[in-house]
Amino acid sequence: MRRRQQKMAQDLIPGLVDQGDLDWARLVRARYLVRQAFRYEYESPIRRLRHRLLVVPPDQHGDQRTLMSHLRFTPEAGRLTRRSDRYGNSVVEIRFPEVDSAVDFEARIVVERSLGEEGRLQPAEVAPRWLGDRGLLTPAGLTEPGPRLRRMAGELAREGLAGLELADRINRCVRGALDYRPGVTGIHTSAEEALARGSGVCQDYTHVMLALCRLLKLPARYVSGHLLGEGGTHAWVEALVPSLGAGSAAAYGFDPTHGRSTGIRYVTVAVGKDYSDVAPTSGSYVGGSGHLTSAKRVDVVGFDYA
Incomplete structure (x- = not known):
């Protein structure tokens, strides 16, 4: 009876679903509404603003599908273009010749995640060339290693693991090596x-x-996205391994912040070699300093049980 009542409520009452009423263990499909807003305020008029937004997920990423996306911005004098970067991310660029005092961006996106026939999430398929990509195999920039990282890697290497077993071991190792503490690091802090x-x-x-x-020597990439129930954007790792099929590869998600594999509550937005590739908002302009405020919310708008 409970299942039928929840299904009827979903069908007859449009809008948001109370997450507390969901039986997540029985969920096989979920649809999420992602709402994000960014506002830049400037101390004086600026010129030649070129802004880059990486907030719209790809059309398909493993079992995840983007069903709808809408982006609104003011002032309306801006010129919008869309393109895909080398990782397949959906990049939106907006140019404004002049901005008097502020610019606003608002994105609304609906995505769906589904479990496969065996009740498992499907990994994202990737081209086999990514298994040998230098950017995903060479620690550099924000992942440039020092003595601590090299020592930890040496200890892990002695365990003799490979592939997904190695990724899982690293995931759990990192979870135990750090304490979650906001405000002590920034976007330029290295590993x-x-x-x-x-x-x-x-x-x-x-x-x-x-x-x-x-x-x-395990190819891996940075993932920017959302985790249902958390306020800000979230980040995790995808480890790339050969698939069973000849000439194919797959990306599997691991969340070292929580020490677990990713699940149906995760929404992937963009991937890259590190944070610098997937920053949700960035840009350049001529003029005085600016101040950013942002807000984000992810809600369940539909679901199905097995």
Whole structure:
């Protein structure tokens, strides 16, 4: 009876679903509404604003599908273009010749995630060339290793693991190596610095795991997205391994912040070698300083049980 009542409520009452009423263990499909807003305020008029938004997920990523996306911005004098980057991310660029005092961006996106026939999430298919991509195999930039990372990698190497077993081991290792503590690191903090502090946020956990994967020759990429129930954007890792089918490869998600594999509550937005590739908002302009405020919300708008 409970299943029927929940299904009827879903069908007859449009809008948001109370997440507390869901039986997540029986869920086989979920649809999410992602709402994000960004506002930049400037101390004086600016010129030649070129803004880049990485907030719209790809049309398909493993079992995840983007059903709808809408982007609104003011002032309306801006010129919008869309393109895909080398990772297949959906990049939106907006140019404004002049902005008097502020610019606003608002995105609304509906995505769906589904479990496969065996009740498992489907990994994202990737071209086999990514298994040998230098950017995903070489620790550099924010994943540049120091003595702490090299020592940890050496200890892991002695265990003799490979592939997904190695990714899972690194994931759990990083979870135990850091304490979650906002405000002690920033977007430019490297993996080695975060490990030395012994604390950080999801971005730091992700960079540490990426550095270890690359030191151990396991191709891995940074994932930016959303985790249902968390306020800000989230970050995790995808480890790339050959698939059973000849000439194919797959990407599997691991969340070192929580020490687990990713699940149906995760929404992937973009992937890259590190945070610098997937920053949700960035840009350049001529003029005085600006101030950013942002807001995000993810709600369940539909679901199906097995």
